[in-house]
Amino acid sequence: MNTLELMNTLELKNVCKAYDKFVAVDDLSFNIAPGTMFGLLGPNGAGKTSTIRMMIGITMPDSGEVRMFGEPFHRGQLNRVGYLPEERGLYPKMKVIEQLTWFGELHGLSRSESKRRSQEWGERLDIAQAFQKKTNELSKGMQQKIQFIATLLHEPDFIIMDEPFSGLDPLNARLLEDELLRLRKLGRTILFSTHRMDQVEKLCDSICLINQGKGVLQGDLRQIKSRYGRDTVQIALEGSPDASFIGNSALVKSMESYEGYIQVKLAQGADSQQLLRSITDRSRVNKFELMEPSLEEIFIEVVGKTIA
Amino acid sequence: MRSINLRNIFLIARREYLERVRTKAFMIFTLLMPAIMFGFSVVPSLLVMSKSGGTLHIAVVSADAKLAQSVKVEILRSPSGAEAQQEEKLKQQKRRSAQSGDVQYTVDVNTDASEKTRTELQKRLDAKEMDGFIWLDGKAIAEHTTTYTGRDVSNFVELGKLQGRIRTGVLRYQLAKKGFDPNELQSFMKPFDVSAIKWEGGKASQTDQGTQLLAVVFLVITLYVTVLMYGVNVMRAVLEEKTTRVMEVLMASVSATDLMAGKIMGVGAVGLTQVAAWFTMASVAAAPGAFSLAGKIREANFSGMTAVYFVIYFLLGYFLYSSMCAALGALVTSEQEAQQLQFFVIMPLIVSVMFMMFVMMHPNDPRVVALSLIPFCTPVLMFIRTIVSPVPAWQVALSIGLMLGTIACVVWVCARIYRVGALMHGKRPTLPEIVKWVRYA
Helix, strand or coil: CHHHHHCCCEEEEEEEEEECCEEEEEEEEEEECCCCEEEEECCCCCCHHHHHHHHCCCCCCCEEEEEECCEECCHHHHHHEEEECCCCCCCCCCEHHHHHHHHHHHCCCCHHHHHHHHHHHHHHCCCHHHCCCEHHHCCHHHHHHHHHHHHHCCCCCEEEEECCCCCCCHHHHHHHHHHHHHHHHCCCEEEEEECCHHHHHHHCCEEEEEECCEEEEEEEHHHHHHHCCCCEEEEEECCCCCCHHHHHCCCEEEEEEECCEEEEEECCCCCHHHHHHHHHCCCCEEEEEEECCCHHHHHHHHHHHHHC | CCCCCHHHHHHHHHHHHHHHHCCHHHHHHHHHHHHHHHHHHHHHHHHHHHHHCCEEEEEEECCCHHHHHHHHHHHHCCCCCCCCCCHHHHHHHHHHHHHHCCCEEEEEEECCCCHHHHHHHHHHHHCCCCCEEEECCHHHHHHCCCEEEECCCCCHHHHHHHHHHHHHHHHHHHHHHCCCCHHHHHHHCCCCCCCEEEEECCEEEEECHHHHHHHHHHHHHHHHHHHHHHHHHHHHHHHHHHHCCHHHHHHCCCCHHHHHHHHHHHHHHHHHHHHHHHHHHHHHHCCCCCCCHHHHHHHCCCCHHHHHHHHHHHHHHHHHHHHHHHHHHHHCCCHHHHHHHHHHHHHHHHHHHHCHHHHHHCCCCHHHHHHHHCCCCHHHHHHHHHHHCCCCHHHHHHHHHHHHHHHHHHHHHHHHHHHHHCCCCCCCCCHHHHHHHHHHC
C-alpha cells in the first residue's frame, strides 16, 4: 500500500507520436507525483491533447512507454482515471440524470450507486434542479458542470482535465476550482491542460511546458520561477521626477513606464541592491519590489526562444 | 492485448436501444409502416373494384346470324364458365361480376355487314350511344383477323379477354356447323385450371402463384428495408457521437471495438423489435377473412423455416452492412458526405433486389446459385431461394459460413478504420490514408 503511494501516478518515458509526417509528440518524458496538481502547458497545437490521448490509450505511442500507477498502462486502469476532454461530449437528447448514471456505469459503478453519487454531486455543485432536463436544454456552463461530474463520479485516482474552466463564469469556475483543491487534499492526482497561466500559477505544484511536441520546461513550479530569477523590479518614486536616469544605468536591461510606477529588467548579473542604492542617491523611493516572473512571462520567453 | 469487455458492450447496446425505442419516430414508424403496406395492398384493389365494374354496350356485326349469336353468348359468358342464357342466371352473374370488378357487356347483333352499317355504327359511337363494335365479315373469319372499334381501347386486359371469347365463339360455331352435339361441345370447351403444388421434403403444399409472388416480394422488401434502414442508423449514431464529441469521452473508458460492437447490437435489437412488432401486427391482421397483404402471406403457406431464415439472413445481412456503415460513419464528418458515400456501401444490396425476379423464376440456375453465395448478396438472394424452392442444405450452410467469414473480415477492417476515424475531425481521409489506418491502427 505504501509503496503504491510512493509511485508516480503517471510516467511518460521518451514518448513519440507522429501522424503521417507531422510529429505531434517528440521524445517527451515527465512524471506526475501522486497527490499533486500538474500543469500541462503549451501553445495551440503543441501536442497537449495528443499527449493526453496516449496516456489513456485512446492512441498508442509510436515509441516510448506510458506507466500508470507503477505499471505499464493497460485498459483495466481506466476505471481509476477520469478524463474531461477539451471539447465537451454529451448526448444532446438524453436526460441529464440518465446520462450521468450511464457514464458512471461505464466506469464500473452499479446503476444505483451511480445514480446516488450523481445526485450528491448535483447538490454540491448546485445543478441538481437540471437533472430531469434534456442536455441540449442546458446552458453551456451547466453542460460543463455535468461533464465535470461525469468525469469524477467513479472517484478516479487520476483526474485529467483539458481546459476545465472554459465557458464558465468566475463564480462557477471558482466552485469547480474548490472541488479540485478538495480532491487534491483527498490524495487524488490532477493533470491540467490549459492556456490560462493564472490558474496554473494558482493551482499547480509542478508543470511541463511543451512546444512543437517537445518538453521545453518542466519541474516544480516554484523552482522554475526561482530558476528564472528575480530580475524584474517595480519602482515607484516620490513625486514624478524624470526617471530616465534609471533606464540609462548599466545595471538595467530595459525599462517600461506605467501609471505611477516603472518596471525594469535587470541586466544579467546585476545586483538589485546596487540599483536601489544608485536610485536613492537621486530620489526618494516609495516602492522597490523584486517581482517573481509570472508564468506567462516565462511561457512567452521560453516558447518565443524555441520558435526563434 | 485488446480484450473484449462484455459489460461495456452491453451498456452501450442498452443505451442505444432504449434511446431509440423511446423516441416518437420509432413509435410512429412502427405503427405507420403496416398502415402504409395495408394501404398499398388494399386501396388499389378497392379502386379497381369501384372503377371498372361498368357496363359496355357493344355490337357484333356479321352476315351470319348464327355466328354472331355464338360470339354474343361467349362474350356474355361469365369467367367461371356458367351458361348465361337464362335471364335469371344472367342477373345473378351480373351481380357477381359487379362484385369482382369485371366489365359487363350488353351485346347487340347486327347481320348487315355493309359499309352503310359501319358508318351508322361509327356515328352511334360518336353520339356515345354505344361503346364499340366487332366486325366479323367473311373475310375476317377467313383471315382470323377482326377489328374491335371502340371509343376506349386502352384496357388491354379486357381486350385480351374479348379476343379469347371471340375465338371461342367462332370455334364453337364452326364445330357445331360440322355436326358436333352442342352439349358435348360444352364439355370439350371447358377451360382447364392449373393449380401448382409445391413439393418439399416429402410434403405437399398448395400455393397460389400470384399470392406467393406477392408474399415473397413483401418479405424481401421488409428484409431489405430493415437491413438498409438500421445500417444507416448505425452510421448516423457513429456520426452523431463524432460531431457531439461524445466519442472522445467514451474512448477514455471503452475500447473502439467494444464501442462499435455495442452500437451495432443495440441498433440491431431495435430493428428486430420493429420487425417483431410488424409480424405480430400482421398475424393479428391475418385472422381468417381479413383482406390484407398479411392474409396473403398466411395463404402462401410459408413453412416455419421461412421465419427462421428471415431472422438468420436479417442478422447476417445487418451485421455485414452495419459494420461497413459504422466505418463509413467514422470516416465522414457530415451527414451530406455520408449520404454521398452511403450509396457505394449499400450498392450490392440494391443489386440483389434487382435480381429478385430472376432468382424467383430460376432459383436453381447455376448462375443464381453462384450469385446467392456471394456474401454481399446472400441475405436477399439466398433468402428468396429458400422460400421458392428447396435449397440443398450444403448451400445454405456454405452461404452462412461464407457470410460469417466475410463479417469477421469486414468487422476487423472496419473496427480499425473506426478506431482512427472516430477521433478525426475536419478533412475526410483519402483512400491511401484509410489503407494506412487499417495497417497501422
